[in-house]
Amino acid sequence: MSIQFTKLAYDSIDDFLYGKCIHPVVCKNGIVIGNGEIFPEINFTLPPMKATSDTLPEAKRIYGEMLEGVLKKARDLYAQNLVVEFETLPQYTEFPEWGIEIHKMMRNIMWDFETKYGIKSVIRMTPNDMREMNRPPIMRSGKYWDAMVRIFSQTARDGADLLSIESTGGKEISDEAMINADLRTAVFALGVLAPRDMKWLWTNLVEIIEENGAIPAGDSACGFANTAMVLAEQGFIPKVFAALVRTMSIPRALVAIENGAKGPGKDCAYENVYLKAITGTPISLEGKTAACAHFSPIGNIAAAVADLWSNESVQHIKLLSGFAPVVSTEQLIYDCRLMNVATKNGQTKTMRDWLVESDCYLDCQAYILRPDVVFEIAKETVKTQSPFLRTLKIARLTLSILQQAVDKKELSMEERELSWLDMLCFQIDEIPEDEEEFIAEMKEESDITKYKPDEYDI
Amino acid sequence: MTDLNLLYEAILKGKKKTAIELTNAALEEKADPKSLIDNHMIKAMEEVGRQFENHEIFVPELLMAGRAMKASLNILQPVLQGQGAGVSIGKVVIGTVKGDLHDIGKNLVASMLEGCGFEVIDIGIDMDSAKFVEAIREHKANILGLSALLTTTMPYMKTVIEALKEAGLRDQVKVIVGGAPVSQSFATEIGADGYSDTANSAVTKVKDLLGIL
Numbered sequence: 001m002s003i004q005f006t007k008l009a010y011d012s013i014d015d016f017l018y019g020k021c022i023h024p025v026v027c028k029n030g031i032v033i034g035n036g037e038i039f040p041e042i043n044f045t046l047p048p049m050k051a052t053s054d055t056l057p058e059a060k061r062i063y064g065e066m067l068e069g070v071l072k073k074a075r076d077l078y079a080q081n082l083v084v085e086f087e088t089l090p091q092y093t094e095f096p097e098w099g100i101e102i103h104k105m106m107r108n109i110m111w112d113f114e115t116k117y118g119i120k121s122v123i124r125m126t127p128n129d130m131r132e133m134n135r136p137p138i139m140r141s142g143k144y145w146d147a148m149v150r151i152f153s154q155t156a157r158d159g160a161d162l163l164s165i166e167s168t169g170g171k172e173i174s175d176e177a178m179i180n181a182d183l184r185t186a187v188f189a190l191g192v193l194a195p196r197d198m199k200w201l202w203t204n205l206v207e208i209i210e211e212n213g214a215i216p217a218g219d220s221a222c223g224f225a226n227t228a229m230v231l232a233e234q235g236f237i238p239k240v241f242a243a244l245v246r247t248m249s250i251p252r253a254l255v256a257i258e259n260g261a262k263g264p265g266k267d268c269a270y271e272n273v274y275l276k277a278i279t280g281t282p283i284s285l286e287g288k289t290a291a292c293a294h295f296s297p298i299g300n301i302a303a304a305v306a307d308l309w310s311n312e313s314v315q316h317i318k319l320l321s322g323f324a325p326v327v328s329t330e331q332l333i334y335d336c337r338l339m340n341v342a343t344k345n346g347q348t349k350t351m352r353d354w355l356v357e358s359d360c361y362l363d364c365q366a367y368i369l370r371p372d373v374v375f376e377i378a379k380e381t382v383k384t385q386s387p388f389l390r391t392l393k394i395a396r397l398t399l400s401i402l403q404q405a406v407d408k409k410e411l412s413m414e415e416r417e418l419s420w421l422d423m424l425c426f427q428i429d430e431i432p433e434d435e436e437e438f439i440a441e442m443k444e445e446s447d448i449t450k451y452k453p454d455e456y457d458i
Numbered sequence: 459m460t461d462l463n464l465l466y467e468a469i470l471k472g473k474k475k476t477a478i479e480l481t482n483a484a485l486e487e488k489a490d491p492k493s494l495i496d497n498h499m500i501k502a503m504e505e506v507g508r509q510f511e512n513h514e515i516f517v518p519e520l521l522m523a524g525r526a527m528k529a530s531l532n533i534l535q536p537v538l539q540g541q542g543a544g545v546s547i548g549k550v551v552i553g554t555v556k557g558d559l560h561d562i563g564k565n566l567v568a569s570m571l572e573g574c575g576f577e578v579i580d581i582g583i584d585m586d587s588a589k590f591v592e593a594i595r596e597h598k599a600n601i602l603g604l605s606a607l608l609t610t611t612m613p614y615m616k617t618v619i620e621a622l623k624e625a626g627l628r629d630q631v632k633v634i635v636g637g638a639p640v641s642q643s644f645a646t647e648i649g650a651d652g653y654s655d656t657a658n659s660a661v662t663k664v665k666d667l668l669g670i671l
Contacts, residue, residue: 091557
């Protein structure tokens, strides 16, 4: 039975803050996420090497070395709470026993540190969405889905607290839309295909994860909105389109919570800011500390209402001070320390507003993350329950908000961006509000070799 | 008489339908296909490239221009082949290496190469070395583009290059590599001929490797 959200979780924007949420998540060892303090979430990945059965012992050694370095740094800097994300490489989900073995080794090291030094840490286990290995993707059966079920269930049994995924339903259609800044196809991917897949996927994942004693945490529209953000960062597509894709990812993201996900949402899911406003679940986010993985125009504002503060991912390479994962850990700890001191001094809102103000006027992707804008868009989201209509309404509202911000000179925008703002307003008006009519049109227009309509019940 | 400046404008603005109509009209008026390409169509694409480099337009506009260009080329191709000439300025096989599912960067490079007049054979994602060798052999390509986004899949690029050597094809094809974790030093280390960190510089690099700059 899915939950319906018809109003925001917050009555006042003044309560919409970092480190604190309406429904904190309690982990097995007592760590509570979103209960007043923000703390780090660290992720790391292997240096250039093949991921095969032959290299598995070496990979385990490196993962162990990275993790021990991270935990020692946490101990040295008196950080008591930490989330460690193990986001598998595709091979470690495709051959789940490899991923399970690495996870178990990491879990043991973390328990050992908790016993010896009192450093409480939990693993967020993020297997890959392997279903797109088939082209067109097979979403609901087959060897890749079976491999995903195996790694989700076993790592939950082995002690992972938080289970997440960056799911890809609809991405097979969205990729082309991102490159072409094609709003119509983006609406089809994000408003029609993705929510249908999210409902099926998260209904199943919640059951698998909960029956094995772990917490179904959340998803990310990484393959959609972060793809757009990175393309915009490189000057390939308009930033205004990337901002629009971000807000259009909200209905898709909401489906996970509607079907039982509890949070914290994934770090790269900036759309989860709106989810926090609607559902009150905790969220992880990444900003300037994720520059080791990707650049962004939202380095500070991303932290404004975060409950975990992440680095996205960093390679195990040696820097002047030490290995990069340890460097990332130190940066995250100091950021969190400052934010928590602000809270202890009753200055959370002031700190939040500084984080917001330092970014929001310089880029439309930052502007849409302002808490007041988040509330406005979140309120529009819950006016209807249809993911498709939500996507359309959000798109229209986002374009209107950005246009007004430009008109009021609150937001700077390049000339070539302004012409796209006009074009996108035109594109959105061409999309019918009748979902069945739109689906029929898109089935005619879209490349049927790229996706299987049956996999989405259309 | 067709105003051929309008063909230039149609391609520049990515107006595919107009470009097709004007190309057909010009051919009916016995215009020289090679002149249409060299004096109007390629010039339009050069201007599109300049605007993109100068941050005046985005990739979608560039791709629209490329599609208009390709549509016109498709009309001219049979005529040129009848005259014993070709329209492709090079043949590129492109793919993402084994174990890697990422393809948006690869697709972007493929689209931009097509827009600039290359014939592109995109063999997809998660491709093993045998598939790359087979495609090079089948299509007689002169460029191979390899893409990887993971630190654990980029070493496979070297496996592909070794396979080309074993198949006796290495001297026939220039290899260009790209993807987030890939660098010039890595490209040099594995014996690739070129590296590019962005899609638009990939086009420049390919032209450079083929000596058509």
